Amino acid sequence: MTDLLYLPDEDAVTDFEATVVEASEDSIVLDGTYFYPEGGGQPADRGTIEWDGGQASVVDVRKDHGEIHHEIDDVEGDLPEDGETATGHVDADRREAHRRMHTAQHVLSRVVLDEYDATTAGNQIHADFSRIDFEPADFDDEDLELIEARTNDVIERNLPVTKDERPRETVEANVAEGRSNLDLLPDHVEELRVVEIDNFDMCPCGGTHVDRTGEIGGIEITNRLSKGADVERIEFELREN
Ligand SMILES: [Zn+2]
Incomplete structure (x- = not known):
C-alpha cells in the first residue's frame, strides 16, 4: 500500500x-x-x-x-x-490548475443543485477547461448566466475550504441529497475524505482542492451541449488569476 x-x-x-x-x-x-x-x-x-x-x-x-x-x-x-x-x-502549475478547477466544479455543481435540483451525473477536470454533466437539466442562455454569476459570487466570498476524514455515518447523515454517490462505495469503507466549503457545500471527494474559494479567481461558462433527453453538459474555464 x-x-x-x-x-x-x-x-x-x-x-x-x-x-x-x-x-x-x-x-x-x-x-x-x-x-x-x-x-x-x-x-x-x-x-x-x-x-x-x-x-x-x-x-x-x-x-x-x-x-x-x-x-x-x-x-x-x-x-x-x-x-x-x-x-x-x-508539476506545481498543473497541480494548482487542477486544485482551482476541482473546487470550482464543486461550487458549480452545488449552485446547479440548489437552483435547478439537477445532480452531477459526471465530470471531467482538465488544467485548461472542465466539463460537468447535469441530470435532469435543460438550460437556456439565461440559466447559464445565472449559474456563472452565482458560482462567481461564491468564489468572491472567499469561503474557507476544509478537507478532512470523517466517519461514513456522519457523512451519510449530513450530506445533501444529490451531492454524493455513497451507495456506490463498498460497505467496508468506514472513513471518507470530505471536502467542505464553509456553510455552502459538503461532499465526499478524494481530489485536490484549494484552501479558500477566492483562490479559484473566477469561472466562465464556455459551452453547453445536450447529451441526451435529460442530460446537459456545461463546459467552463478559469478566469486568469
Ligand atoms: Zn470532487
Whole structure:
C-alpha cells in the first residue's frame, strides 16, 4: 500500500522525499507519494522523481490495488535500488490548475443543485477547461448566466475550504441529497475524505482542492451541449488569476 500523503489536506505540497519500494524501466513505486493518481474525474499529476545518480519524468500516475505506480520516461542514470531515498517534484502549475478547477466544479455543481435540483451525473477536470454533466437539466442562455454569476459570487466570498476524514455515518447523515454517490462505495469503507466549503457545500471527494474559494479567481461558462433527453453538459474555464 502506498501512503497517499496529500490526504486529507496537504493538497499544496509538491516537493517531497520518500523511499523506493520498487523500480522498473516503466514505473517507480514509493512508500508514500504526493502525486495524485488519475481518478474521480481528475487527471494524474505530472513531474519528476530524482535519486542519487539518476532521475526520470513522471508521465502518468495510476492506482493499482492500493499501490501508486509513477509511470516514468526519459530515465537518466541507473534505476534506484529498493530502499533508496528519492525526491518527488510534482508539476506545481498543473497541480494548482487542477486544485482551482476541482473546487470550482464543486461550487458549480452545488449552485446547479440548489437552483435547478439537477445532480452531477459526471465530470471531467482538465488544467485548461472542465466539463460537468447535469441530470435532469435543460438550460437556456439565461440559466447559464445565472449559474456563472452565482458560482462567481461564491468564489468572491472567499469561503474557507476544509478537507478532512470523517466517519461514513456522519457523512451519510449530513450530506445533501444529490451531492454524493455513497451507495456506490463498498460497505467496508468506514472513513471518507470530505471536502467542505464553509456553510455552502459538503461532499465526499478524494481530489485536490484549494484552501479558500477566492483562490479559484473566477469561472466562465464556455459551452453547453445536450447529451441526451435529460442530460446537459456545461463546459467552463478559469478566469486568469
Ligand atoms: Zn470532487
